[in-house]
Amino acid sequence: MDFVDQAKIYVKAGDGGAGCVSFRRERFVPRGGPDGGDGGRGGDVIFRVNTGLNTLLSFRRKRHVKAGNGQAGKGKNQQGKSGADIEIQVPQGTVIKDSEDVFVLADLTDPSASWVAAKGGLGGKGNAHFVSSTRQAPRYAQPGLPGDERWLILTLKLIGDVGLIGLPNSGKSTLLARISAARPKIADYPFTTLVPNLGVVELSNDRTMVVADIPGLIEGAHKGVGMGLDFLRHIERTRVLLYVLDASQGKESVLHSYQTIREEIKKYHVPLIEKPQAVALNKIDITDEVSIERAKEAVAEEGHRIYTISALTGSGVSLLIEDLYKIVNSGIDDL
Numbered sequence: 547m548d549f550v551d552q553a554k555i556y557v558k559a560g561d562g563g564a565g566c567v568s569f570r571r572e573r574f575v576p577r578g579g580p581d582g583g584d585g586g587r588g589g590d591v592i593f594r595v596n597t598g599l600n601t602l603l604s605f606r607r608k609r610h611v612k613a614g615n616g617q618a619g620k621g622k623n624q625q626g627k628s629g630a631d632i633e634i635q636v637p638q639g640t641v642i643k644d645s646e647d648v649f650v651l652a653d654l655t656d657p658s659a660s661w662v663a664a665k666g667g668l669g670g671k672g673n674a675h676f677v678s679s680t681r682q683a684p685r686y687a688q689p690g691l692p693g694d695e696r697w698l699i700l701t702l703k704l705i706g707d708v709g710l711i712g713l714p715n716s717g718k719s720t721l722l723a724r725i726s727a728a729r730p731k732i733a734d735y736p737f738t739t740l741v742p743n744l745g746v747v748e749l750s751n752d753r754t755m756v757v758a759d760i761p762g763l764i765e766g767a768h769k770g771v772g773m774g775l776d777f778l779r780h781i782e783r784t785r786v787l788l789y790v791l792d793a794s795q796g797k798e799s800v801l802h803s804y805q806t807i808r809e810e811i812k813k814y815h816v817p818l819i820e821k822p823q824a825v826a827l828n829k830i831d832i833t834d835e836v837s838i839e840r841a842k843e844a845v846a847e848e849g850h851r852i853y854t855i856s857a858l859t860g861s862g863v864s865l866l867i868e869d870l871y872k873i874v875n876s877g878i879d880d881l
Contacts, residue, residue: 551702551742551780553605554645557664560588560613560629562690565670568621569683580684582673586616586626588666588693593642593652595659596635600744602702604635613664616690619672629666639705639783645697655705655783663698667691701779704742706758707874709784711811713803714761716790717828719743721857722759725867742780747867755867755874758784778814786822786873787811793827793841793854800827801844822873824851826866831856 563585570578591613614629642652642661652661670688677684710718726745743759760780781787791803804825811818825848827841842852851869855862 550603553602553700557591558612558695559664559666559693560615562667562669563616563618563626565672565687566619580673583619583624585669585690586628589613589629589631591664599637643699664694667693704780705783707755708757709781712790794829794833797840800841
């Protein structure tokens with residue numbers, strides 16, 4: 547399935563039905579009074595979270611959504627039937643903004659969240675409402691009111707406990723595949739991962755956490771280079787950031803990779819730097835001991851807990867995920 551995390555959609559609530567002009571017509575009642583019923587209310591357009599969805603792909607095919615109109619009132623004071631509401635299913639973590647992409651109208655982070663995007667118009671009153679001492683036979687009724695309509699911008703921000711961040715080809719996807727049932731595309735060349743992937747990590751005693759693999763960042767990502775802006779927004783929801791660095795590239799490259807990632811995150815949104823963080827030095831299976839120690843020295847001054855792992859063989863991964871679970875659930879910055 548294609549991953550789509552932005553969409554623009556037009557929503558139109560139903561119009562209210564018109565009130566009815568009618569008079570009683572019965573035998574032996576030559577001048578029956580007005581009995582026109584009210585029009586029905588227009589249907590609402592409602593956004594509702596569906597935890598089974600993880601993409602906004604459906605909005606590529608359907609960009610216009612309209613709820614049902616209310617029916618007109620009838621004689622004998624019968625009210626018209628209300629228009630049907632329409633529900634729009636969206637993934638958890640969907641942010642809904644106005645058409646100018648400025649104001650956040652709804653942020654659907656709760657798995658049971660819903661939001662009324664457009665309210666249906668009220669039905670018009672029938673002529674039975676307009677009787678007075680001077681007007682015994684009113685021959686008019688109200689029209690129904692139009693329903694709300696608007697263009698909206700939808701943006702999906704994935705929700706995960708841990709966000710895997712790193713430069714291209716650092717081994718994030720391999721790590722996600724190692725620790726969860728997720729099967730992202732994996733190859734030994736940069737930019738294999740082009741969309742974010744989520745995986746549920748199952749630990750002992752029925753403990754779980756959700757890990758998000760964010761496509762590799764490059765310098766200038768905060769300006770949109772390499773689709774950086776599209777990818778960076780997905781780490782906003784994560785509670786912990788795990789830097790995945792390639793330990794086989796040498797001390798200077800490891801330090802440069804770490805500093806590049808950190809700088810891009812800071813330029814995108816400074817508060818993200820305050821999230822709890824840890825560092826995983828990956829690919830120790832193809833790195834000698836001296837190089838591993840030098841790689842650890844390169845990022846030791848930052849004060850984060852450093853883990854040496856091989857996502858390919860699984861070495862050191864168990865300790866990493868156990869500690870990440872503790873960070874996620876204790877709120878401490880580092881262990």
